[in-house]
Amino acid sequence: MVKILRLSFINFKMSIKDFRTIMFMFITPLTVILGINLMVSKGDYTVDSNIAFNVKDKGTYGEEILKEMNISENIFYDEEDKALELLERNEVVAVYQIPEDFTEKIKNGEKPGIQSFKREEGNTTLAFELNLEDEINERIRDEILLKNGIIGDRSELLNYRTRTKVINLNENKVDSKFALAMMMIIYFILLSSSSMGEKMVGMKKQNILSRAMSTANAGYEILGSLCLSIFVLQVAVNLAILFTAKIIIGFTITSFYIALANIMLTSLFSITFTMFMTRVFEEQGVVSFAAIIFSIASIFLSLISLKSEVFPKVPFVIKNIGKITPTYWLLDSVKTLNLFPNAVIVLLMIAALFSAGSYKLKSFVNRV
Amino acid sequence: MSLIEVKNITKRFGHKVVLDNITLTIDEGDVFGLIGPNGAGKSTLIKIMTGLWDSDGGEVIIDGYDLKKEPLKVKEQIGLVPQEIALFEGITAYDNLEFFGYLYGLKGRQLKERIDEALEVTGLKDRRKEKVNKFSGGMKRRLNIACAILHHPRILIMDEPTVGIDPQSRNHIFEFTKRINKENNTTVIYTSHYMEEVEMLCNKVFIIDLGQEVAYGDKKSIKSMISNNDRILIEAFDYRREMIQAIKQLPGVNECIEEKGLIKLLADKNSFRLEAVLKVIESHGGRIKSINFEEPSLEEVFLALTGRNLRD
Ligand SMILES: Nc1ncnc2c1ncn2[C@@H]1O[C@H](COP(=O)(O)OP(=O)(O)O)[C@@H](O)[C@H]1O
Ligand SMILES: [Mg+2]
Numbered sequence: 001m002v003k004i005l006r007l008s009f010i011n012f013k014m015s016i017k018d019f020r021t022i023m024f025m026f027i028t029p030l031t032v033i034l035g036i037n038l039m040v041s042k043g044d045y046t047v048d049s050n051i052a053f054n055v056k057d058k059g060t061y062g063e064e065i066l067k068e069m070n071i072s073e074n075i076f077y078d079e080e081d082k083a084l085e086l087l088e089r090n091e092v093v094a095v096y097q098i099p100e101d102f103t104e105k106i107k108n109g110e111k112p113g114i115q116s117f118k119r120e121e122g123n124t125t126l127a128f129e130l131n132l133e134d135e136i137n138e139r140i141r142d143e144i145l146l147k148n149g150i151i152g153d154r155s156e157l158l159n160y161r162t163r164t165k166v167i168n169l170n171e172n173k174v175d176s177k178f179a180l181a182m183m184m185i186i187y188f189i190l191l192s193s194s195s196m197g198e199k200m201v202g203m204k205k206q207n208i209l210s211r212a213m214s215t216a217n218a219g220y221e222i223l224g225s226l227c228l229s230i231f232v233l234q235v236a237v238n239l240a241i242l243f244t245a246k247i248i249i250g251f252t253i254t255s256f257y258i259a260l261a262n263i264m265l266t267s268l269f270s271i272t273f274t275m276f277m278t279r280v281f282e283e284q285g286v287v288s289f290a291a292i293i294f295s296i297a298s299i300f301l302s303l304i305s306l307k308s309e310v311f312p313k314v315p316f317v318i319k320n321i322g323k324i325t326p327t328y329w330l331l332d333s334v335k336t337l338n339l340f341p342n343a344v345i346v347l348l349m350i351a352a353l354f355s356a357g358s359y360k361l362k363s364f365v366n367r368v
Numbered sequence: 369m370s371l372i373e374v375k376n377i378t379k380r381f382g383h384k385v386v387l388d389n390i391t392l393t394i395d396e397g398d399v400f401g402l403i404g405p406n407g408a409g410k411s412t413l414i415k416i417m418t419g420l421w422d423s424d425g426g427e428v429i430i431d432g433y434d435l436k437k438e439p440l441k442v443k444e445q446i447g448l449v450p451q452e453i454a455l456f457e458g459i460t461a462y463d464n465l466e467f468f469g470y471l472y473g474l475k476g477r478q479l480k481e482r483i484d485e486a487l488e489v490t491g492l493k494d495r496r497k498e499k500v501n502k503f504s505g506g507m508k509r510r511l512n513i514a515c516a517i518l519h520h521p522r523i524l525i526m527d528e529p530t531v532g533i534d535p536q537s538r539n540h541i542f543e544f545t546k547r548i549n550k551e552n553n554t555t556v557i558y559t560s561h562y563m564e565e566v567e568m569l570c571n572k573v574f575i576i577d578l579g580q581e582v583a584y585g586d587k588k589s590i591k592s593m594i595s596n597n598d599r600i601l602i603e604a605f606d607y608r609r610e611m612i613q614a615i616k617q618l619p620g621v622n623e624c625i626e627e628k629g630l631i632k633l634l635a636d637k638n639s640f641r642l643e644a645v646l647k648v649i650e651s652h653g654g655r656i657k658s659i660n661f662e663e664p665s666l667e668e669v670f671l672a673l674t675g676r677n678l679r680d
Contacts (some may be wrong), residue, residue, distance in 0.1 A: 010470035017459055207454035211515070214418050214448040215471040216440045222471075366421060 007217065007225030008232070015233055021195075027238050029188040033181050033245045037266070051128060052076065052092045054083040059103020065135045087117055090114035094118045094125050096132075109144045111136065130310065174335055177251035180332045182259060183299075185238050186327060190295040191268040196230060196274045205284070209365045219361030227271050234267040235260075255337050262330050265346045269326050272350050276357025278364065302328035306335070326350075369433065372417075372523065377426035377462055379412055379579075386412050386458040387578045394557065394572070396522075399549050401570030402559040403666065403678075410559040411451050414527050415665060417557075418448050420624070430439075438531050442559045447521030449513045451528045451559075455500050461487070461511050462496040465518065472519035484516040489547070491540050506537030513541065517548070520636070524548065525557045545569055564668040575670060581629040591663050592637060594672040597622065599662040600633040602645070605656025621645075 016022055052074035054060045066075060074092060076083045083095045097115040106111040114132070118125070203209050212222045239260070246253055253259055274291070281287045304311060304323030322328045326346045333342035370393035370532045379387040387409045394400045402410050415421040415426050417665070428435040430442045455464050465483045469475075472480055487493045490510040500508065513529060530538045546569065548554045560566050566573060573590055575582040583590045615624045615633070620640030625632050633645070642659075649656060664672075671677060 005473070005495060007470060010467055013549055014456070014459065014463065014467055017463060041602065206457065207452050208456060211448070211450060211454035211468065212471055213420055214443060214450075215468070216444040216473070217471060218440065362420075 008228040011229035057102040061103040062098040194288035194291035298325035401566030404576035447516035449526040506533035603657040611652035
């Protein structure tokens, strides 16, 4: 064990000598995190101010819902022409018309239709529409609960509402910018399998591994120390990225332990994954290409699974396929601040991959 | 007991037999030459002897340790200079040495001293801070050697250390090999397809071709395999004419001719006595300037034994 630590130390020292690689490891994810953060915050702004409403509702629910959603601009009352004029002048991207029977339908437990006018198809208003739908559904649910006597009166409803709010608050405690930064970090660690695999195959091709094998060190000591040094480097660099992003963007690291645990798990996974890839594929190019494809696909599928409510039309299988990727459980762990069962599941995946992918250094070196 | 015992080593790649029942022993302090043309199986034998490859039969015992059972005990004693350059290209010579020094279990001041020493003996001291990818082929070869001697191995194995390099680096490697053997009593195994090199450096030789032993033993005995005659060149003057006839009468002398003041003798190894010749020359008033034994080169040996030239 002491031997592995000693050898890890020299491997680590070697890798930090290549200063450019380290900077690349640090700068790229950081730039992307900052860039995306900028884009997302801008996006929020435009959606809110670029929508107009025409309220024809005879009751009060329409108005109330808009208020609850913190919308106060561009609201017209039965003035369809004026609202549509804004759309024509390109000042808004969409106009929503709340119908006369809006309140009535909700009271009857029915879903009211909302007409929308847009200049072109697009998804810039998607988030808003989903929010609106949530609000309406909530109202309908309240009405049904009241009507069927499940809840006695409105004050009880208020209790119930407050309780839901509390749960919501809990969920929202995770700073979304922190979650975003973690997502990108996880993504980039996975992506690094590509360069790691290249490095492994490179060390084999440069005969470094075979020379290492001629020294009085067991294969597992050589390979183990190499992996350990990569692990330490990855954890260190990515924590640095997280903290730098925190300082620049100004989010709160909701839970340092969750962040640390997930970075460590991702790194472990990506190292094991690299070993697996170098076992399966011989060529440097193929290893790194496969690693890139895997990283992109897994993050994409996990996002679909995590936000399945956003994609109502995506088939069930695709919605759930993300759950077989480690990324899903890692991101979910960041979102919910749960280490259990997520960490266990990821560890199991790592163990499975390890048993499938681990090999004797000798056979790796000697394979032509 | 010999330091290195290779017993009945066989290696196949598919149906192709690359090493066929190779047996040899090497004593401590030997400079052992393993020679043969390209593809003869030299590197394969080296890789098996250092535990990088498994053999399909036979055993390797070094210092009493069975390589298969106690590989690390064996590897501790070996410094391997692989035929293919094995270095990190993107970092400096010094950093390469530091890395491999760690693998040999060196650290701290001792490591620094050994690195300096290795740089010194391979003549790379001035270039230690340069990146390897800026090195010439010869310098890479020398660094390749430097990386294998940090732990002062008891056995230094060099697989074609002089392939494709400049004469200066080549001489450096020769001098180094002789020195490390003389000063540290390091046992050296030296493979090459250049006969002259092995001829110059080694006291024991194993000639291999197509995975089989062609000849094996100390240099003298190998050479005597192809001929029972010694060729002797004597430079002498002031002698009387009839001396040549008198030499011809001596036991063991098969032929004696005079050519441009040089007396050439072809004599039987077993019955010929040089003292007798010297006496005859003296008694005929001759004075001797030089005497040379002309041996067949290993190149000639290879040709005689295999019917082929070493290099095409
Ligand atoms: N990995 C391998 N797979 C198949 N054949 C091999 C392999 N390595 C070497 N050989 C064959 O073994 C023979 C001996 O090769 P080698 O030991 O490298 O020769 P040398 O070092 O004497 O030039 C050659 O014919 C070569 O083609
Ligand atoms: Mg060879």
